[in-house]
Amino acid sequence: MPHQFPTLSDFPPLKNDLLLRAARGEKTERAPVWIMRQAGRYLPEFREVRKSHEFFEVCRTPDLATEVTLQPIRRFSGLLDASIIFSDILVVPQAMGMEVLMTPGPDFPDPLRTPADVDKLNKTVDVEKELGYVFSAITQTRMALDGQVPLIGFCGAPWTLFAYMVEGGGTKTFQKVKTWIFKYPEESKALLLRIADVCVDFLVGQVKAGAQLLQVFDSWAGELSPHDFDLFSRPSLVHISTNVRKRLAAENLPSTPITLFAKGANYALASLAESAGYDTLGLDWQIDPAEARRLVKGKVALQGNMDPNVLYGGRDAIESAVKRMCEGFAVDGSTKAWIANLGHGITPEVNPEDAKWFFECVQKYSRR
Template identity: 50%
Template sequence: MSTTATLTQTENDLILRAARGQPTERVPVWLMRQAGRYLPEYGEFKLKHNVGFFDMVKTPSMACEITLQPLRRFNLDAAIIFSDILVIPQVLGMGVDVVEGKGVIFDFLLQTPDDLDKLHQDADVVRDLSYVMDAITMTRHALNGQCPLFGFSGAPWTLMKFMIDGGSHSPLPKARKWLVTYPDASRKLLQLLCEKVVDYLVAQVKAGAQILQVFESCAGELGPDHFAEFSLPYLKDIAYRTKEKLCETGFEPVPMVVFAKDAHFAIDDLSNSGYDVVSLDWTINPTHARRIAGKHVTLQGNLNPCLLYAKEGELKSAVKTMLQRFGTQRYIANLGHGVHKDVNPDNVETFVNAVHMFSEDINATS
């Protein structure tokens, strides 16, 4: 793994300050899935090198280049390393690929608890995912202090769902059926994934990640009771153990963000789960979320990604309303989910610039 000893001090630390609850002169902004298919340069890069998705993820120089592409276009306040949540199932022995027109393809799925024996449960994620850490270190050097760099991981329940259902959408609720039919095996799998996620996140910080996001993208389908039993305890464990392990090895803990999509019922619990930031999808009312979350946690989100299809005036108006509802402190602007692949990059630029402009105006008059 490359050394991080000579990394440049970050000049734009707006996101780090917002995450820690410190005053910010404007609202910081970044986008989930901000590097990728909506950018023409991404398509050109992929075509030029004739490589698949995971080939790019596993080649640090390529992952670094793709991470930097949106930073060259937009005045973003953070980069997020180009990778994928499914690298952990891969390390555990599941073949995973992304096929154009078909989406995510697994070479096998978990069907019964006996299939847990097929997993490489003693896999060393720090060693086996060293390409992610190398990409993080390389990108930190390439950013040269421009803005902070996000590391990330999928959360245990979301990873479990992919490993059983084969994706985020399934005609049958096979993963949720596991929770009811095989509760002990489900906990065993979730605990295994939790341990791997903690090790992975700690290694990302050691490699140079300055802020972390945990994606519980399939949270909403659990409902309140199953979320409280099969998601929240592992999310908490990840937050506390990641920070604890960093302290034990002499590293300062970095801010951590949790994104539990569609978990409207859990805003209070998430706000007291050990994370510095709670990210919200677009179906949650900002005023309601702020009231429930309280003043001790930063919120992130939650513009409807479809508004990036809107006309310029409509998009700007939506951004202004969002800022007025969330307020400009303890807040990080983002979408309520990822950028859609057919979005016009010019609209992303409008969104980013509008966040900065309107939040500066609000701060100047408040």
């Protein structure tokens, strides 16, 4: 049954818009803060849900996805400034006709081995039919949040999804997918844009369902050289930002900030800020905040970027790193156009109390 999209007036009014103001480049009284993978394995209440439900079952069941999305909001009440829908970037390859398992990491039993295998993908993808469960979860979560914080929707970037679809799972060498791009460059570009079109439909659907900010995760961007990033990843990223904005305007949907997290591609920060069409660029921990500010020249907001492993270092180490991060992102002594976050997702063994201390330190040291 197709998802019944709500109207904007159906939703409770938003009480905390710090995230949206920061993403639009405004000065804020303090930095909004959330963390990637904040609904996940580091929370005991999430692990309880997973004891009786398979990973993708949680993604596909709106009641379960809503519950785990709300878990960190409840646990860290008043400390988080955003919620991100519980889902996975690999729902897009699934919608395109590929089988994806979690065993426990991503596993594609039948990956794309040659360009001829692309014929096995669905010729067209009806995102409302294939991914309506995500839209239902977003609408349900937005209602359940009752305006406490904005709700983030997301997708994987085409290059990252393409890498999984060809490699068949995680990889350290990227040998198979790089064989594709170097041996079959035109076929690779065509598939990347085909994935991008599905991402556009998916992101627009998420806004229709109630998402208030969007994020595109290019987790494997750093595996490409600057030349190859420009050839194989950037065009699809620009395609997404350009067409999502066109569609939102054409369908009279809210103008929604979009974040790009191109992990490992700090060499591209200046050019992405100049012309990629994103409101916010996420940063990994391998760049100094002040240097990132210098490179983007105020053209975009920034998000990041503490090393997630600092969360294992104890309260003093966390406080010191947060204080340094806040000082690095400050503009003329004030907090502007910055969303505090980790430089990648929180990892499973982190003590939730240490995550809480991170949020408390951000609130303390980013007030200016």
